[in-house]
Amino acid sequence: MMITLENLRHDANGCIRCSNCKWVDHIYMKSARFARICPITQKHAFNLYSAPGLMYSALAIMDNGIRFTPALLDALYKCTSCGACDVRCKRNLDPEILSVIEALKAKAVEVGAGPMAEHRAVAKNIETTHNRYSAPHADRLNWLTEDIKPSVKADILYFVGCAASYADPSIARATARTLLSAGTDFMVSTDETCCGHLLYSTGQFDAFKRQAERNIKMLEQSGAKTVLLSCAEGYKTWKVDYPKILGKSTSDMNYNVVHITEHVDTLLKSGHVTFTKQVPLKVTYHDPCNLGRLSEPWYHWEGTYERYGVPNPVKHFRRDGHAGVYEPPRNILKSIPGIELVEMERMKENAWCCGGGSGAELAFPEFASWAASERIGEAKETGAEAIVTSCPVCKQLFQRTAKENQTNMKTYDMAEIIEKALP
Amino acid sequence: MSIPKEAYEALQSIVGPEWVSDDPAVRIADTKGGYATGVVDVNAVPPGISIQPETGEEIQQIIKIANRYRLPFIPTSTFFSAMCAPTIDDVIMIDLKRMTQLEINEKDLYAVVGPGISHSMLQAELFKRGLMTFVPTCGAQSSVLANLVHCGDAVIGWRFGLGYRRVLAVEWVLPNGDLLKLGSRSYLKDYFWGEGPGPDLRALMRGNEGHEGGLGTITKIGVKIFPFIPEKLEPKGVSPRTTLKLPENRMKWYNVTMPTREVAVDFMYELGRCEIGLLVSSIPPLFRYVARSRGKGAAGFWENWKKFGENADKNLMDIRVLCFGWTSEKQLAYEEKVLLDVVAEFGGTASAGPATDESNFQSADAVCSWFIGGRFLSEVYFESLDCGLHTEKGVRELARLRTPPLADTWDTPMLWAPYEFGHMGKQESLNYVDDKEIDALRAHEQACREMDLKIGGYAIMEDTRMFGKAWHNYDQWMKKLKATFDPNNLSNPPKPLERLLYEE
Amino acid sequence: MGMKEDLAAIVGVENVSADAEELKLYSKDYSVSMPSMPNYVARPKNVEEIQNIVKLANRTQIPLIPCSSSIHFNGAALPVQGGIMVDLRKMNRILNIDIRNRAIRIEPGVTWTQLQDELDRHDLMALNPLFAHPLKSALSGSLEREPMLIPKFEYGDPILNLEVVLPNGDLMRSGSSCTVGFPDNAADGVNPQGPGIDWVKLFQGAQGTMGIVTWMIVKAEVKPKVNKTFFMPFERIDQAIEPIYRIQKNMIGSECLLLNRVNLAAILAEKWPGDFSFLREILPPWTLILILAGGWRRPEERIEYEEEALNRITMELGIPEAHTSLKGAPGLEKKLPGMLRNAWPSEKVYWKFGYKGSCQDIYFHTVLSKAPDFTEIVTEPVAANGYPLDEIGIYIQPLERGRACHFECNFYYNPQDTKTANRIHNLYVEAAETLINNGAFFTRPYGPVANMVYDKAASYTAALKKTKHWLDPNNVMAPGRLCF
Numbered sequence A: 001m002m003i004t005l006e007n008l009r010h011d012a013n014g015c016i017r018c019s020n021c022k023w024v025d026h027i028y029m030k031s032a033r034f035a036r037i038c039p040i041t042q043k044h045a046f047n048l049y050s051a052p053g054l055m056y057s058a059l060a061i062m063d064n065g066i067r068f069t070p071a072l073l074d075a076l077y078k079c080t081s082c083g084a085c086d087v088r089c090k091r092n093l094d095p096e097i098l099s100v101i102e103a104l105k106a107k108a109v110e111v112g113a114g115p116m117a118e119h120r121a122v123a124k125n126i127e128t129t130h131n132r133y134s135a136p137h138a139d140r141l142n143w144l145t146e147d148i149k150p151s152v153k154a155d156i157l158y159f160v161g162c163a164a165s166y167a168d169p170s171i172a173r174a175t176a177r178t179l180l181s182a183g184t185d186f187m188v189s190t191d192e193t194c195c196g197h198l199l200y201s202t203g204q205f206d207a208f209k210r211q212a213e214r215n216i217k218m219l220e221q222s223g224a225k226t227v228l229l230s231c232a233e234g235y236k237t238w239k240v241d242y243p244k245i246l247g248k249s250t251s252d253m254n255y256n257v258v259h260i261t262e263h264v265d266t267l268l269k270s271g272h273v274t275f276t277k278q279v280p281l282k283v284t285y286h287d288p289c290n291l292g293r294l295s296e297p298w299y300h301w302e303g304t305y306e307r308y309g310v311p312n313p314v315k316h317f318r319r320d321g322h323a324g325v326y327e328p329p330r331n332i333l334k335s336i337p338g339i340e341l342v343e344m345e346r347m348k349e350n351a352w353c354c355g356g357g358s359g360a361e362l363a364f365p366e367f368a369s370w371a372a373s374e375r376i377g378e379a380k381e382t383g384a385e386a387i388v389t390s391c392p393v394c395k396q397l398f399q400r401t402a403k404e405n406q407t408n409m410k411t412y413d414m415a416e417i418i419e420k421a422l423p
Numbered sequence B: 001m002s003i004p005k006e007a008y009e010a011l012q013s014i015v016g017p018e019w020v021s022d023d024p025a026v027r028i029a030d031t032k033g034g035y036a037t038g039v040v041d042v043n044a045v046p047p048g049i050s051i052q053p054e055t056g057e058e059i060q061q062i063i064k065i066a067n068r069y070r071l072p073f074i075p076t077s078t079f080f081s082a083m084c085a086p087t088i089d090d091v092i093m094i095d096l097k098r099m100t101q102l103e104i105n106e107k108d109l110y111a112v113v114g115p116g117i118s119h120s121m122l123q124a125e126l127f128k129r130g131l132m133t134f135v136p137t138c139g140a141q142s143s144v145l146a147n148l149v150h151c152g153d154a155v156i157g158w159r160f161g162l163g164y165r166r167v168l169a170v171e172w173v174l175p176n177g178d179l180l181k182l183g184s185r186s187y188l189k190d191y192f193w194g195e196g197p198g199p200d201l202r203a204l205m206r207g208n209e210g211h212e213g214g215l216g217t218i219t220k221i222g223v224k225i226f227p228f229i230p231e232k233l234e235p236k237g238v239s240p241r242t243t244l245k246l247p248e249n250r251m252k253w254y255n256v257t258m259p260t261r262e263v264a265v266d267f268m269y270e271l272g273r274c275e276i277g278l279l280v281s282s283i284p285p286l287f288r289y290v291a292r293s294r295g296k297g298a299a300g301f302w303e304n305w306k307k308f309g310e311n312a313d314k315n316l317m318d319i320r321v322l323c324f325g326w327t328s329e330k331q332l333a334y335e336e337k338v339l340l341d342v343v344a345e346f347g348g349t350a351s352a353g354p355a356t357d358e359s360n361f362q363s364a365d366a367v368c369s370w371f372i373g374g375r376f377l378s379e380v381y382f383e384s385l386d387c388g389l390h391t392e393k394g395v396r397e398l399a400r401l402r403t404p405p406l407a408d409t410w411d412t413p414m415l416w417a418p419y420e421f422g423h424m425g426k427q428e429s430l431n432y433v434d435d436k437e438i439d440a441l442r443a444h445e446q447a448c449r450e451m452d453l454k455i456g457g458y459a460i461m462e463d464t465r466m467f468g469k470a471w472h473n474y475d476q477w478m479k480k481l482k483a484t485f486d487p488n489n490l491s492n493p494p495k496p497l498e499r500l501l502y503e504e
Numbered sequence C: 001m002g003m004k005e006d007l008a009a010i011v012g013v014e015n016v017s018a019d020a021e022e023l024k025l026y027s028k029d030y031s032v033s034m035p036s037m038p039n040y041v042a043r044p045k046n047v048e049e050i051q052n053i054v055k056l057a058n059r060t061q062i063p064l065i066p067c068s069s070s071i072h073f074n075g076a077a078l079p080v081q082g083g084i085m086v087d088l089r090k091m092n093r094i095l096n097i098d099i100r101n102r103a104i105r106i107e108p109g110v111t112w113t114q115l116q117d118e119l120d121r122h123d124l125m126a127l128n129p130l131f132a133h134p135l136k137s138a139l140s141g142s143l144e145r146e147p148m149l150i151p152k153f154e155y156g157d158p159i160l161n162l163e164v165v166l167p168n169g170d171l172m173r174s175g176s177s178c179t180v181g182f183p184d185n186a187a188d189g190v191n192p193q194g195p196g197i198d199w200v201k202l203f204q205g206a207q208g209t210m211g212i213v214t215w216m217i218v219k220a221e222v223k224p225k226v227n228k229t230f231f232m233p234f235e236r237i238d239q240a241i242e243p244i245y246r247i248q249k250n251m252i253g254s255e256c257l258l259l260n261r262v263n264l265a266a267i268l269a270e271k272w273p274g275d276f277s278f279l280r281e282i283l284p285p286w287t288l289i290l291i292l293a294g295g296w297r298r299p300e301e302r303i304e305y306e307e308e309a310l311n312r313i314t315m316e317l318g319i320p321e322a323h324t325s326l327k328g329a330p331g332l333e334k335k336l337p338g339m340l341r342n343a344w345p346s347e348k349v350y351w352k353f354g355y356k357g358s359c360q361d362i363y364f365h366t367v368l369s370k371a372p373d374f375t376e377i378v379t380e381p382v383a384a385n386g387y388p389l390d391e392i393g394i395y396i397q398p399l400e401r402g403r404a405c406h407f408e409c410n411f412y413y414n415p416q417d418t419k420t421a422n423r424i425h426n427l428y429v430e431a432a433e434t435l436i437n438n439g440a441f442f443t444r445p446y447g448p449v450a451n452m453v454y455d456k457a458a459s460y461t462a463a464l465k466k467t468k469h470w471l472d473p474n475n476v477m478a479p480g481r482l483c484f
Ligand SMILES: Cc1cc2nc3c(=O)[nH]c(=O)nc-3n(C[C@H](O)[C@H](O)[C@@H](O)COP(=O)(O)OP(=O)(O)OC[C@H]3O[C@@H](n4cnc5c(N)ncnc54)[C@H](O)[C@@H]3O)c2cc1C
Pocket: B033, B034, B035, B036, B074, B075, B076, B077, B078, B079, B080, B081, B082, B083, B084, B096, B115, B136, B137, B138, B139, B142, B143, B144, B145, B146, B147, B148, B149, B150, B151, B152, B153, B154, B210, B211, B212, B213, B214, B216, B217, B218, B219, B366, B367, B369, B492
């Protein structure tokens, strides 16, 4: 079933305003200070700024009760589609809350109310230069250095993504060096274009679909069977959003998706990688939403709801956050000599979003900084010197915010930490 | 009619412009609450304004403005209860989420909370300090304050009594904007005591249920907290299968099965005399099946429920007992021995349950009542355990007459929650229908109330229109009370009089 | 017809009196309050008669003062503005014993003694206050929130439900006793909530201003068959506080109370004044009394684990183990549980009267940790009024797991000696003032204390007045009391 509001009416209607989605799993709640999980609720408090608020809005939009008002657009596009609400809701219930939010954003785009100007600009960049920054496409592989020589053909294609290709090449280099050091044969592609994450998460579905098709075609032409990513957004986009926009399940796709942390974790376990260098650092790990709770495979379902809302055909799946990529990054950090890993109160499926996802940082930089400050504060409580994450958006936002707030919390990408520990 | 511009601006000046909104989307999001949604809130309309005060003083000012412009207002905390859904135009929705005041007095076993503090927040802070509170079945997300002044039901009542009697001193903005301070707050800074001076005006705060915003806004309460053991409860698992691991040296669940409801009731009375256990309750097969199917979808539930029902022994009643070694490990051993003695004497069976908890200490999942689809209403009676036998039978017989369309409960026992070591007890029956058959549910509810009037079961969600005359004309007193404290009839009218939102 | 005749028509001529001698009995009590005469006394026998009296009072605007006991200590049953004493002592039936729900329904005239005797026959006991006077009504004692001796139950008062004649003569029944046909219906009258509001709480502490309670259902608890009494002596009160907190937080014990030597001596003295003087000399300055009560089943085993915990607490605190007997009171450990679970024996002179003939109490609520300060604070007005500091009786009753305590000072005096009596009056007023100013919470403000409290509690007073007006627009019920 395509991600449209009408198709998701049952789900929107399934919200009973219990408000559980505003809190971390109560069982894991450790303090009143870090009890909340939805950044927009924490910041704005009005029920509109929450999953139930967006559900009621979705229903009202469908039934012509309201239009996309300024407050609705504000809430909708500050919502980072972090998916915390979705996971929290599914602790008890079934509705696809996040899909409704995504469809509501798409509806906003469809009627011309959304996305925000900043998001349109990015769409235009992607259309014209195939990357979000409007940098020359030809520079996409400029991050490669002398020592990094990927294969021309390989089973694994490292899909670098816009951020690591242009804005933060240290991540790309660290990833490539890690792969080389582990003896992993991989290739990169000059035809790589933006994964389109921002397009999807701001509701620009048509443009996103074009990106999906373009990249999938690129992969097919490369001959690789596995897409490896160092970026959480790209990972989730390939694994979840491409099949989703194409009306398929993840398992229907002709490729595998693997994140660098998963790959390294496997190699660690099989003994193909060992960390030898000391990295004396007390760190905390920030689960990026897209690698954590949002990264479970997508299952396409089409059908109707019968008596008592029983789906026909029966849904044999449930994306509820239990199968996110939580352990691999932690295993890696724990295996690096010198690293002391301390956890924040909100972790794994209960992690607090950095605040920058889904274009929120572009359109609402102050809001994003506020959310990031909350997270930095939480990290500080652990006594960590640095936050480690696996998402360039999180990294960049934490760094910017730490600077703005004049706090000395450092942020590293996982790939950078791994690289430091390799022989 | 709409909200006058001057009123709007006045409200803005109280809380700051970012905390007031009349944006249609903000308003639509404040229209519906949880309980029996789709059944009782069909007349709900969006409020005229939503406002988010942070302090009691702001609330006083807001309510003064409301009185000046004759605008109705409704306080809401988590808004899980559908009872605060507006049903008239131009309501000012006073959303209390930002009122997250929290102080804990470890020594004297009370906390002071604003309406923005959830049960889980309080519990998380208490566990850190070797203390505890409890979570009502409706869930840990609900506001401690709103829950206790509105309902406050939880199986903790076995040992710790009625929920609302956990409320100590109170700060309360009356419908005219005056601040009323109760108990020790009446003239001291402390919140440790709720009564007096003289007559206890907490009396006006609620009856069987709260006044539902019909008599103003409670802005802060002292609330009892309880000592706990030194051991920690450890969270385990990944959502949705998360649980708290209980320390086995101090806490042990027993699942007891009794041959009939009557024996089960005798058994609970006897446990009460023995004064053992932290919790004693009978969770009906229906609830257990719902909880067990959590994460498996509605289809799985209905299939399993049917299979269960066809073979169920309708007489058996299961009771969960949590033995607790509060004082020491030896106390736990003592409680277990006594429990097993009583079980044997009453001809039941007992088996130890897993040392985990998802439903009482830091989380509770009545919310999953919805995932099996359809709509439901619960009939709640609060009287003696013996009386529960009558009400349960009555409700069961009435439900049978409407099954289908009501979903079959297979005549199995409903929920029993004895309070205060058996001095009293709650008995609750849940009935489901498909969305399209809500009328049958309402008709069932009506029939239950009529039965209740006849037999004297004491339904807790009573409505003055139906019960007022029969119950010593208390409706007339309530009317006068409302007029006394809310002369302009602005505080969630017509509450606390009529409660049901779906009638004319 | 005159008022007397009107009353006679309601209650029967033999149950009305305007005889000065008889009325005088109602005009004063054991408190420092000024005496005042009623105009009539009526002794109704049932609820209808009460309703009719109340209606009559509303028609004629004459005050009504309900009273249930034969003895009063607080001035709360004095007819400060005259009027009709509604003497409820004729209504002294135990209406029902509900063994399963451990509840008992009593009329106003039922005394603590009567109540305990009845419950005793069913292995139950009432939750009584400390050595109530044998003539004291259990119903009015509970209404007045006299503190129970057992802090282990979270419920701090034993009332389940009540029937009340409201100030306009209407009948109201609280909680589930309001149901149609009660008590001959399915309900047992054990849910105190509702209907609409929490009526029970409204009548508690009302000193008769809100209506006339005609029966009440109170909780009873299982009477422990095995008990073990412990005494913990302390030189100073502050040393007793932490042990009480610990005992309560560890959930051990049944009755638990702290007495200073004056009060304990007054309680234990068999022969006056010899015993009293002797005991006052030899008793420790403070004694914490703790009864470990065996459960309904396996009683010894419960006592055993509780005793272990008690020893653990004393060890942790580095204080001597609790004693199982009290020096100077041989055999007390055996008798005490039974004594505490009863009113004061009628054959003995009341413990508050033995020393000087009368006693003025002053009590309030505070948190335990502040109790030592209050023992200091109170000395100033006491000394200022020439009352010997070493004759102050002090009783501290932990409430609800030690969340708070009832703090009581007892001033023993000779009521015949007018000068002393006047001094005690001054002392009472000044002590109350000092205590209030230092954070004492008077939940039950009697006589002159009411004004002091209500002056400070402006918002409460205003709301209370509104509430009173809602129920009693003609102010017929006990006018002149509280803030009405
Ligand atoms: C499935 C389900 C099961 C439930 N089970 C239980 C249960 O087991 N135990 C239980 O106790 N309750 C139960 N409830 C009832 C109710 O939802 C809860 O008591 C709780 O959610 C109330 O807290 P809230 O913060 O959601 O209150 P809200 O919904 O915000 O408010 C409840 C009512 O109180 C009023 N109110 C809110 N805040 C204030 C205030 N500060 N001052 C004055 N009035 C105020 C509101 O106007 C409203 O009428 C259940 C509800 C549902 C839907």
